[in-house]
Amino acid sequence: MDETDTRQAIKDTALELLVRHGYRGTSFGDISAALGTTRANIHYHFGNKQALVDEVLGDYMQATLSGLRAVWSAQGSSLSDQVEAMIAYSRARFSHFNPTGTEGHGWSLISRLRQDADLLGDRGRQMLGHFGVELSALFAEALSSAGRRGELAPNVVPADAALLFAVIADNAAPITLAEGGFERLERTYRSLRQMIENRP
Numbered sequence: 001m002d003e004t005d006t007r008q009a010i011k012d013t014a015l016e017l018l019v020r021h022g023y024r025g026t027s028f029g030d031i032s033a034a035l036g037t038t039r040a041n042i043h044y045h046f047g048n049k050q051a052l053v054d055e056v057l058g059d060y061m062q063a064t065l066s067g068l069r070a071v072w073s074a075q076g077s078s079l080s081d082q083v084e085a086m087i088a089y090s091r092a093r094f095s096h097f098n099p100t101g102t103e104g105h106g107w108s109l110i111s112r113l114r115q116d117a118d119l120l121g122d123r124g125r126q127m128l129g130h131f132g133v134e135l136s137a138l139f140a141e142a143l144s145s146a147g148r149r150g151e152l153a154p155n156v157v158p159a160d161a162a163l164l165f166a167v168i169a170d171n172a173a174p175i176t177l178a179e180g181g182f183e184r185l186e187r188t189y190r191s192l193r194q195m196i197e198n199r200p
Contacts, residue, residue: 007045014056023116050121060109072142079146083193094182108173139166156196
């Protein structure tokens, strides 16, 4: 592998281990063993654990926000379509770490690192805070658009509905870890949609 491929392989392996075991439970030794490389090679590419985690988190956040923007701003999609696409997007991530659907493993790097926020550096904590801001803005725009399309019930304030969607999305992994697994998250999204949508 060239240096670019090696860096990406290290980040991919680190992502898997960080989601499964958190910041505390992931070391350069774990990453090197899983990848079949040396700790020195990881140090060469990233310097220290904090720098590696910051880069992995930054990439993950960018990919997540890009994926969610595609879901919630798709041309011609109704609110119902968007909610179903959101469920499908979440299910794909959930299934990667819970292939049979019954394991009860965490599946979100953001949720996992929030549990270890006291160990992150300033940059890592700032990124987690920024994610919440970006998520809220994304849903504010999506629900405002749904309101303009006449898809919200007359008494629904788009900003309030956006806040609820953002809270669900930001806590999706913990919701699935509660009783009910992924179906609990699915029901939560659909129940909120049914409560706010305009029905003939």
